[in-house]
Amino acid sequence: MAQVSYPGVYIVEKASGVRTITGVATSIAAFVGYTRKGVPDKAVAITSFADFERSYGGLDRDSPLSYAVRQFFMNGGTQALIVRVAINHATASWVLEDGTPDDVLDVTAASPGTWGNGLRLTVQHTGVRNPDADFNLVVSQLQPDGTTLVPVETHRNLTLDPNSPQYAEAVINNASALVRVTRHAGLVFAEAGLAVSTAIAFPLAPTNNTIGGTLDGTTPFLLTLADSPWNNIGELVTAATDAITAAGLGAQLQASETGADGGAGNGHLTLESLTAGESSSVMIAGGSFGGLSATIHMGLANGGREFTGAAEHRPDVVSNVVPSSPGADGTRGGATNLVGNELAKTGIYALLDVDLFNILSIPETFDMTTGQVAGVIPPATALCELRRAFYIVDAPAGLALATIGGWANGASQSRNAATYFPPVRIVDPLDGLRPRAMAPSGTLAGIYARTDATRGVWKAPAGTDATLNGVLDLALPVNDLENGQINPLGVNVLRSFPAYGRVAWGARTMKGADAQADEYKYIPIRRLALFIEESLYRGTQWVVFEPNDEPLWAQIRLNVGAFMNGLFRQGAFQGITPQEAFFVKCDKETTTQADRNLGIVNIQVGFAPLKPAEFVVITIQQIAGDLQ
Incomplete structure (x- = not known):
């Protein structure tokens, strides 16, 4: 309400109540593992493989992570987080x-x-x-x-x-x-601000009050300081300044500092032998000595801008000094090092300091035994569930078609994880361009990012559009019947088709076995739900501490509804109308008086997801013809 005091027209602006909810990123990939260089146990953001080469040394034969990051950017990734995990490393x-x-x-x-x-x-x-x-x-x-x-x-x-x-x-x-x-x-x-090699104890009452110095590096002189004992460095500087003035040496010291040719001289003044037997000296050096404290910018009169001992204790002149202690790259750690410590935020827990990541890849599990992998997958999936992220699990290399399904069902039952089979084979620039089998997670993370950018997070990252760029071949060819053995177990297959090349041919989570009939069996549905959850979590922070009544509920319905309607218009949900595609409910039915008394507001959001057409059935029938 405007403050009215005179007859006339008053303009009042009123807030509309619209608070736009912005969708979060969906394809920031976090990679955890060994690299040749880089800061250990810290998540660092990069936006290209060139960034990775500068900060982490580029491709390295002992670093599966380096190949995964290269594949990620080659397949459409744009944002990545790198967590270097190494043991026995040293810093030069x-x-x-x-x-x-x-x-x-x-x-x-x-x-x-x-x-x-x-x-x-x-x-x-x-x-x-x-x-x-x-x-x-x-x-x-x-x-x-x-x-x-x-x-x-x-x-x-x-x-x-x-x-x-x-x-x-x-x-x-x-x-x-x-x-x-x-x-x-x-x-x-x-x-x-006053440094000395040995602390001066004040009050200082030396047995010898003289100061030895040189005018030009060769001509000695001697000053006698009065008014001792000195209670602080300021009194000491004042005594030295008075002694210079009394001896009439101010002009000579200034000329000595300037030099005969007008350039910088080498004159200096050393406060030595201030106490009997004291080996540590206090160096006073700098510009001219017309007024010791002010002219050479030393002491309390100048707030300690420079300090006693500046010339003495600065590094001596050296050229191209090699490290006294060499650095070492270190080696890969095991499962324990990859997981790290939650309190110390090492290993995967370095990602706790990151604002947002959506995809997790730990390529080193490809080179582990099934027992070692069992120590990595549970904490990694738990972290992803905590942070609303998705884990692309790399199965151990030794698994075959007959064993991958059983391993997958025992390794994890998380909706926030998926695994792929078989491994991919890429051309290795470090091995004469020979093929190298490697974990597929980096390649798939890039496909996730590419699909999100071109179609949306609700589109399955699979099909003929999900080509595996940079992949020379697959470690094992899989036919339709073999595909049918492991697909119902929640294992996604990588296939090779004529004309299309290598593609991702599955879109199930590790909770996606047919026997479980989970509502989040498909990757796009789970990732869409994670996207909506994270976006609404961040977009409704303004609600906290607002008056919990119908005006607030109406604003919530308006803003959340606008966000969901925007997704509907992009084709993220089933249904012809918004009413068929989603609902947002926040009123006195969802938030009872008891909830209001407890400071709780309940918001219910529902959506009808688009399930991928995993099985296409074409029925062909002959027409009998005209029997008339």
């Missing part, structure tokens, strides 16, 4: 030292693997903003010829001051795709 690392030498910076490759062994590090002190405190770090990559180095990253004007915007850890760890750095634990910070 370096330790950079200062001139003392003391360890000052720990550097590691961005992810484990032998790929990091080809990285080289270079530290530069010239060409930086502040030659006495800053440094550049150059990361180079050794080329395949074993001799050529190509600079890939250059991080400029770095400092070890954590209060600086050019702090090495912050700059490199946020900008670099190749390395990660941490300041070595040996550095001790006495005050915020």
